[in-house]
Amino acid sequence: MGLLDFFKKRTAPKDPFGATDRGFMVFDNTSEVIRAENIIKGNGWRVRVMGPPPEIRTGCDLVIEYPLIEHLNIIRMLGEAGLAPIKTVPVSGPLLEPVDIFFTRDFGKFLMVRAANMKITIDKTSLVVVNISGGGCPDVPFLAREMVGKTLDGAPRPCSIGHTLCGYALDLAYEEIKRQSLCLQ
Amino acid sequence: MFAVVGTVPDDHFPIVAGPVSVAGGRIVLNGHEIDINRGTAALLAAAAMVSRYMGKDGPEAFLVGDTGRGKGSRKLYAHLEETLPKRSYTSLTFHYIQPDVDWHNRVLFSVDEMAKRPVLIADAGFMYAAKMSGQAGAYDVFTPDIGELAFLADEAAPHPFYTRGFIFHENNRAPQLIERAYAHQNAARYLLVKGAEDLVADKSGILESVSEPCIEALEAIGGTGDIITGLVAGLTGNGHRVSAACLGAIHVSRMAGRMANPNPGTQVFDIIRKIPDCLEAFYGAGGRRATQL
Numbered sequence: 001m002g003l004l005d006f007f008k009k010r011t012a013p014k015d016p017f018g019a020t021d022r023g024f025m026v027f028d029n030t031s032e033v034i035r036a037e038n039i040i041k042g043n044g045w046r047v048r049v050m051g052p053p054p055e056i057r058t059g060c061d062l063v064i065e066y067p068l069i070e071h072l073n074i075i076r077m078l079g080e081a082g083l084a085p086i087k088t089v090p091v092s093g094p095l096l097e098p099v100d101i102f103f104t105r106d107f108g109k110f111l112m113v114r115a116a117n118m119k120i121t122i123d124k125t126s127l128v129v130v131n132i133s134g135g136g137c138p139d140v141p142f143l144a145r146e147m148v149g150k151t152l153d154g155a156p157r158p159c160s161i162g163h164t165l166c167g168y169a170l171d172l173a174y175e176e177i178k179r180q181s182l183c184l185q
Numbered sequence: 186m187f188a189v190v191g192t193v194p195d196d197h198f199p200i201v202a203g204p205v206s207v208a209g210g211r212i213v214l215n216g217h218e219i220d221i222n223r224g225t226a227a228l229l230a231a232a233a234m235v236s237r238y239m240g241k242d243g244p245e246a247f248l249v250g251d252t253g254r255g256k257g258s259r260k261l262y263a264h265l266e267e268t269l270p271k272r273s274y275t276s277l278t279f280h281y282i283q284p285d286v287d288w289h290n291r292v293l294f295s296v297d298e299m300a301k302r303p304v305l306i307a308d309a310g311f312m313y314a315a316k317m318s319g320q321a322g323a324y325d326v327f328t329p330d331i332g333e334l335a336f337l338a339d340e341a342a343p344h345p346f347y348t349r350g351f352i353f354h355e356n357n358r359a360p361q362l363i364e365r366a367y368a369h370q371n372a373a374r375y376l377l378v379k380g381a382e383d384l385v386a387d388k389s390g391i392l393e394s395v396s397e398p399c400i401e402a403l404e405a406i407g408g409t410g411d412i413i414t415g416l417v418a419g420l421t422g423n424g425h426r427v428s429a430a431c432l433g434a435i436h437v438s439r440m441a442g443r444m445a446n447p448n449p450g451t452q453v454f455d456i457i458r459k460i461p462d463c464l465e466a467f468y469g470a471g472g473r474r475a476t477q478l
Contacts (some may be wrong), residue, residue, distance in 0.1 A: 016354075017248065029254060029255065030253075031253075031254070032351075039195050045459075046198075051343065051344075051346075051347045054343075056205050057317070057343050058284075058285055058286060058287065058288070060255075060283060060284045060285070060313075060344060060345075061343075096341070096342070096343070096347040097347070097349075098346055098347060099345075099346055099347065099348055099350070100350075101350060105404070105405075107401070107402065107405065107448075107449045109448070109449075110405065110448065110449035110450060112404070112405045112449060114332070114333065116337070116345050116346045116348065117330070117332045117333055117345035117346070119404070119405060121405040121449045122451070123450060130405075130449060131405050131406050131449060131450060131451075131452075132407050133404075133405060133406060133407035133408070133409070133410075134330065134332065134407075134410075135309070136281060136284070136308070136310040136311075136312065136313055136345075137253060137281070137283060137309075138192040138194070138251040138252065138253050138257070138258060138281050138282060138283055138310065138311030139194070139252050139253025139257075140223075140224065140281065141192075141193070141194040141222070141223050141224035141225075141226075141281065142194035142252040142253060144222070144223055144224075144407050145194055145222065148407075148452075162253060163252070163254050163255070163345050164252030164253045164255075164283070164398075165345075165346040166253075166346070167253060168346065168455035169345075169346050
């Protein structure tokens with residue numbers, strides 16, 4: 001490790017939460033939110049995916065909460081990726097927080113994890129996804145079709161092909177079961 | 186005749202409306218064949234099996250392709266807004282569709298224009314939109330699982346993804362969640378809560394609970410909830426009273442689950458194919474005369 005790497009490792013994430021005023025970015029759909037989140041976080045900024053305030057909800061929404069002071073930098077970065085938000089708004093009230101509770105059920109040969117309304121089940125020996133259930137958004141049957149029968153490593157990540165909150169919830173469940181699967185091997 | 190509204194996971198699938206049949210393990214609709222694996226196709230298969238058992242036709246389906254981008258759903262909403270006022274159905278079931286409150290409200294207005302109001306059943310994405318719109322009371326049946334019941338009970342949550350932790354943790358306290366959902370007017374006339382213990386409830390509380398046979402593997406199998414909703418659609422669509430249809434659907438789906446001898450890796454069609462035998466076993470010949478129920 002070089003000296004520069006040493007200092008990089010100890011650099012605090014850009015703009016930790018709570019230190020600045022916040023805004024949120026609204027995108028056309030959830031898949032754009034997921035892409036934007038990956039780009040922003042990949043560049044070292046700390047942002048959070050949250051639920052929008054009531055006045056702009058349509059029914060299946062996510063927004064990205066970000067430090068307002070970095071507005072121009074983040075917007076420029078997203079613009080370069082061809083991913084400009086529809087609008088940006090200062091946060092004036094509490095935003096909804098996503099569910100962050102996981103339920104795990106061990107069926108012996110199979111392991112199931114639930115996040116919010118989405119469940120993923122794997123064969124503990126082969127790590128093949130055997131079932132996906134729950135949810136109500138139309139990408140759920142699509143995600144099931146694309147993932148069932150494939151290993152956790154071989155299946156596409158839900159956040160890479162999903163477009164809705166159910167897809168996002170399934171991604172959380174997928175990450176959790178993948179984490180737990182490390183203990184199975 | 187009764188109808189089902191939903192989506193299939195194919196963005197190229199156009200809006201198709203018409204009578205459904207089941208053949209060779211597939212749904213057949215106006216020349217289109219759809220795999221019965223989960224989602225609205227599973228619901229339609231269960232509903233069609235009820236009709237076949239009763240010697241009736243149906244259901245009709247309104248389907249469109251949508252993999253989650255919402256484009257197909259919005260086209261279908263628009264089609265329903267225009268079409269429904271001219272149709273007549275005994276029951277109308279809304280299923281997997283992109284939740285959109287504005288479009289939901291427009292479709293509900295078009296239902297109001299129908300000559301006779303059908304039994305209205307909402308599940309999946311359309312149930313989310315119905316709750317968020319504040320119009321839950323316009324529906325006869327919601328069919329949430331226990332996690333979705335927590336969402337209905339949380340007056341602030343626009344989607345199950347945002348159910349607040351202190352409510353989400355009450356997963357095993359269905360009576361309290363049901364009471365809270367009705368208190369905030371976020372429940373339909375009847376709730377059919379799907380879980381280890383299936384419940385039928387109304388604003389007075391739990392009316393029926395069924396926990397046998399208990400097949401634990403069913404929790405993991407995608408599409409088992411769609412079977413129950415499909416049975417409710419088929420039974421109400423063929424004249425059964427709503428509460429009796431909910432209870433019958435619970436029993437028949439549990440019997441089918443047991444008969445399939447599933448494990449958590451079983452696919453839902455292996456359960457669906459048991460439904461005809463279970464309808465016969467549960468209802469016998471009397472089930473074909475809906476007025477007796």
